[in-house]
Amino acid sequence: MVCAVILLLNFGYQTMEMPFCILKGSSVHDVGDSALHFTFYQRIEICKLRQGEHLILGFSIGGGIDQDPGQNPFSEDKSDKGIYVTRVTPGGPAEVAGLMMGDKVMQVNGWDMTMVTHDQARKRLTKKNEDIVRLLVTRKSLEQAVRHSMM
Amino acid sequence: MFCRNQTTRATIARGSALEMEIRRGKFRRSVLLDTLQDSNIQKKIDHEIRMRDGACKLLAACSQREQALEASKSLLTCNTRIMAYMSELQRMKEAQVMQRVALRSSDAGPTDDRLPCKGKVAISDLRIPLMWKDTEYFKNKGELHRCAVFCLLQVGAEIHDTDMVIVDRTLTDICFDNTIVFEASPGFELRVELYSCCSEEDYSTGNTPRKLASKLSSSLGRSAGKKLRVAMDPGACSPISNGGGATLLLPLPTVVGPKYHLLAHTTLSLSHVQDSFRTHDLSISGNEECSHWVPLYGSVCCRLAAQPHCMTQQMMSGCLKVKQFGGDPQSWTNVYGVLKGTNLFCYHRQEDVEANIQPAFTISINKKTRIRASEKDLHNKAQSICISNHYGGEEVTHTLSADSREDTHRWMEAFWQQFYDMSQWKQCCDDLMKIELPSPRKPTLVTSKQGSLYHEMVIDTSDDISTVTDILARRMQELELRSQLGTSPPWMSLFEDSPGCPRTHNRLPHSPLRCPRPGLLSSEASLTSDSDSPCSTSPCSRHSGWAEPLSLSSHSSHFRPRTLSLDAKLSTLRGRGCGGVLQCSCQPPSSSSLAPIPAQRVPQATLSCSNSTSSNSSSEGSHSPELSDGTPFSHPSSARQSLRNLRAKLDPRNWLQSQV
Numbered sequence: 171m172v173c174a175v176i177l178l179l180n181f182g183y184q185t186m187e188m189p190f191c192i193l194k195g196s197s198v199h200d201v202g203d204s205a206l207h208f209t210f211y212q213r214i215e216i217c218k219l220r221q222g223e224h225l226i227l228g229f230s231i232g233g234g235i236d237q238d239p240g241q242n243p244f245s246e247d248k249s250d251k252g253i254y255v256t257r258v259t260p261g262g263p264a265e266v267a268g269l270m271m272g273d274k275v276m277q278v279n280g281w282d283m284t285m286v287t288h289d290q291a292r293k294r295l296t297k298k299n300e301d302i303v304r305l306l307v308t309r310k311s312l313e314q315a316v317r318h319s320m321m
Numbered sequence: 322m323f324c325r326n327q328t329t330r331a332t333i334a335r336g337s338a339l340e341m342e343i344r345r346g347k348f349r350r351s352v353l354l355d356t357l358q359d360s361n362i363q364k365k366i367d368h369e370i371r372m373r374d375g376a377c378k379l380l381a382a383c384s385q386r387e388q389a390l391e392a393s394k395s396l397l398t399c400n401t402r403i404m405a406y407m408s409e410l411q412r413m414k415e416a417q418v419m420q421r422v423a424l425r426s427s428d429a430g431p432t433d434d435r436l437p438c439k440g441k442v443a444i445s446d447l448r449i450p451l452m453w454k455d456t457e458y459f460k461n462k463g464e465l466h467r468c469a470v471f472c473l474l475q476v477g478a479e480i481h482d483t484d485m486v487i488v489d490r491t492l493t494d495i496c497f498d499n500t501i502v503f504e505a506s507p508g509f510e511l512r513v514e515l516y517s518c519c520s521e522e523d524y525s526t527g528n529t530p531r532k533l534a535s536k537l538s539s540s541l542g543r544s545a546g547k548k549l550r551v552a553m554d555p556g557a558c559s560p561i562s563n564g565g566g567a568t569l570l571l572p573l574p575t576v577v578g579p580k581y582h583l584l585a586h587t588t589l590s591l592s593h594v595q596d597s598f599r600t601h602d603l604s605i606s607g608n609e610e611c612s613h614w615v616p617l618y619g620s621v622c623c624r625l626a627a628q629p630h631c632m633t634q635q636m637m638s639g640c641l642k643v644k645q646f647g648g649d650p651q652s653w654t655n656v657y658g659v660l661k662g663t664n665l666f667c668y669h670r671q672e673d674v675e676a677n678i679q680p681a682f683t684i685s686i687n688k689k690t691r692i693r694a695s696e697k698d699l700h701n702k703a704q705s706i707c708i709s710n711h712y713g714g715e716e717v718t719h720t721l722s723a724d725s726r727e728d729t730h731r732w733m734e735a736f737w738q739q740f741y742d743m744s745q746w747k748q749c750c751d752d753l754m755k756i757e758l759p760s761p762r763k764p765t766l767v768t769s770k771q772g773s774l775y776h777e778m779v780i781d782t783s784d785d786i787s788t789v790t791d792i793l794a795r796r797m798q799e800l801e802l803r804s805q806l807g808t809s810p811p812w813m814s815l816f817e818d819s820p821g822c823p824r825t826h827n828r829l830p831h832s833p834l835r836c837p838r839p840g841l842l843s844s845e846a847s848l849t850s851d852s853d854s855p856c857s858t859s860p861c862s863r864h865s866g867w868a869e870p871l872s873l874s875s876h877s878s879h880f881r882p883r884t885l886s887l888d889a890k891l892s893t894l895r896g897r898g899c900g901g902v903l904q905c906s907c908q909p910p911s912s913s914s915l916a917p918i919p920a921q922r923v924p925q926a927t928l929s930c931s932n933s934t935s936s937n938s939s940s941e942g943s944h945s946p947e948l949s950d951g952t953p954f955s956h957p958s959s960a961r962q963s964l965r966n967l968r969a970k971l972d973p974r975n976w977l978q979s980q981v
Contacts, residue, residue: 232978240384241976248384256978288977295981 228262234288277306373399409478437745440629443756445500450618476503507745516581519612626754631742637735
């Protein structure tokens with residue numbers, strides 16, 4: 171049973187939707203951690219910034235199905251070949267939009283990013299004809315913060 | 322009742338208040354000094370604990386065998402260092418206690434022990450011969466049993482490790498190229514330990530689940546460190562005060578990963594010091610049954626050299642008057658004397674020493690020299706020093722006279738110290754041994770900090786982009802010569818000097834841009850290998866084929882900005898050729914402008930224009946450029962550097978990061 175729950179919590183990100191979580195598990199009434207899997211997602215909308223001739227988003231990514239997942243310093247599961255945010259340029263569009271280092275990028279403008287090569291991921295983010303990219307990210311700290319506030 | 326306190330040169334009534342004050346004063350001073358030394362050691366211990374934590378984390382995090390072995394080696398070194406520092410600290414505290422006890426009790430005069438000077442001890446070119454069974458060595462049967470080995474060298478509390486070497490059947494000797502230099506006194510004991518570890522099992526996934534293992538190792542490390550810090554705090558209970566000499570138990574964190582075991586060891590001392598290679602025996606622990614066994618021949622060859630400070634540093638210098646014995650009593654020469662090594666150099670002036678001018682003459686001071694201080698000379702009031710040497714059967718005596726009595730005393734003291742040092746350092750003082758300082762080592766791939774070294778692997782591919790465009794430019798030039806196009810397409814004029822259009826590369830001259838458009842695209846066609854062209858268009862956008870560029874360019878009043886990528890670079894080049902529609906703010910040429918383009922390009926162009934950034938991936942495969950923050954393309958430095966970058970990208974060990 172999967173249900174989406176939108177949590178009305180204020181994280182201080184004023185320009186974004188609140189993070190939401192997907193509950194997967196046997197039943198909603200189970201409280202124990204083992205029964206429920208909390209996965210918290212965050213939607214982030216980044217407006218590309220024009221810098222001279224180029225459109226930049228202001229962050230760096232790492233990972234991909236063609237990369238070695240063991241070298242990812244951000245992933246908890248060292249076999250996770252997803253795309254992670256490895257650096258956020260201070261003051262850049264990504265930072266302004268609320269993207270944080272260590273976020274795992276799940277989707278970009280509707281395109282899946284969990285099973286892509288590194289180059290594919292980069293291309294999906296750097297399309298010339300797109301001024302805005304909408305990312306669906308997940309981050310560990312969110313999980314913790316929400317859990318904390320629920321207690 | 323009265324005692325002469327030599328240090329204060331005054332008589333003090335024993336048991337008097339003044340005496341107690343003085344004693345307390347000394348006591349407090351010594352405590353201060355001791356705590357200074359203590360804090361040094363504590364800082365070192367703290368540093369090593371941090372290093373150890375880092376190594377544990379790295380060990381838990383790394384998946385490759387080489388990294389795990391390196392991390393395990395650092396871990397072992399850190400642990401050994403911590404133990405050594407702790408025992409040093411304990412020893413110091415014990416000495417302090419003894420000192421305080423001595424002060425409190427009967428007056429112990431100032432110790433008059435003469436200490437020998439310290440020196441540099443260097444061990445280099447370690448070579449450990451192996452003794453494989455003939456059958457194994459020559460037949461090379463089955464899998465290669467490989468072991469990782471390294472040496473740990475210890476003098477007192479100074480511990481150094483050599484690089485790690487992987488040993489297998491094909492090796493006849495284990496060679497360590499490192500030169501390690503210690504600072505030691507002549508009574509040093511250099512302990513050489515050889516550690517080995519079988520490098521075959523898979524340690525990345527042990528029996529314990531990774532998360533649990535890493536949590537255990539990191540949390541234990543931290544708590545152990547905290548305990549250690551609390552215990553080491555001089556304010557809190559010191560190991561001495563609870564039960565006197567209680568050793569602190571250091572709980573070592575359980576770490577999943579390769580473990581090194583001691584394979585062999587030996588101890589070297591001053592008697593082994595020589596200016597050439599020597600062979601020493603090894604005591605081997607372990608036998609064939611162990612997994613970490615490496616068949617050692619039983620000896621180790623190395624070069625152990627020592628440079629005592631008395632041989633390399635100026636021990637004493639000052640103004641002197643020298644007279645050769647038997648000469649004219651009035652013929653005193655004023656010189657500036659420098660005592661260094663086995664010589665007393667006498668310079669005309671003090672400035673000559675720095676200027677590296679040859680000394681006026683040199684008096685040798687070696688173990689055969691006889692020095693004595695003579696009584697007051699009839700001719701002058703001060704004491705003089707006579708130095709006699711045998712130069713080829715002939716005894717030559719020089720008489721030195723210093724300016725004042727204190728100076729003479731100091732020179733005598735210096736000579737005594739020199740003799741003492743030479744007697745302690747023995748063969749090292751015959752000749753100066755050469756010690757080659759180790760050249761700066763290449764930074765190893767694995768560091769023992771948080772593993773954020775991956776952030777440092779910046780791949781600067783502005784060079785690469787330019788490399789590719791250089792290749793393209795060259796091809797264009799080639800094709801220009803071959804091409805038949807006499808006139809440039811009419812739309813080319815739009816790109817000549819219009820400010821709105823993006824200029825890709827200053828290097829590309831104008832003329833090649835005119836003609837070899839076809840060439841450019843065809844070479845691009847060869848580059849675009851396996852692109853995910855059909856599916857890379859965003860589902861959100863509504864464009865299709867040529868319609869989109871036209872509509873978009875009519876929207877925007879400024880030209881479409883580029884993203885910072887290879888795609889962008891190439892697509893601008895391409896765009897200049899076929900799709901001025903995409904770039905130019907000026908009158909977008911209608912589709913009729915595409916007519917000059919040869920037919921074979923059209924399908925490719927369609928594809929490439931609709932898939933804006935995707936289809937022009939370089940043939941290098943999954944490489945992604947990484948550029949420094951916010952800077953546009955920088956001009957490439959050299960082809961070699963870009964080649965190196967290319968190699969770095971091709972290396973599967975790198976975890977690529979791209980800036981978007």
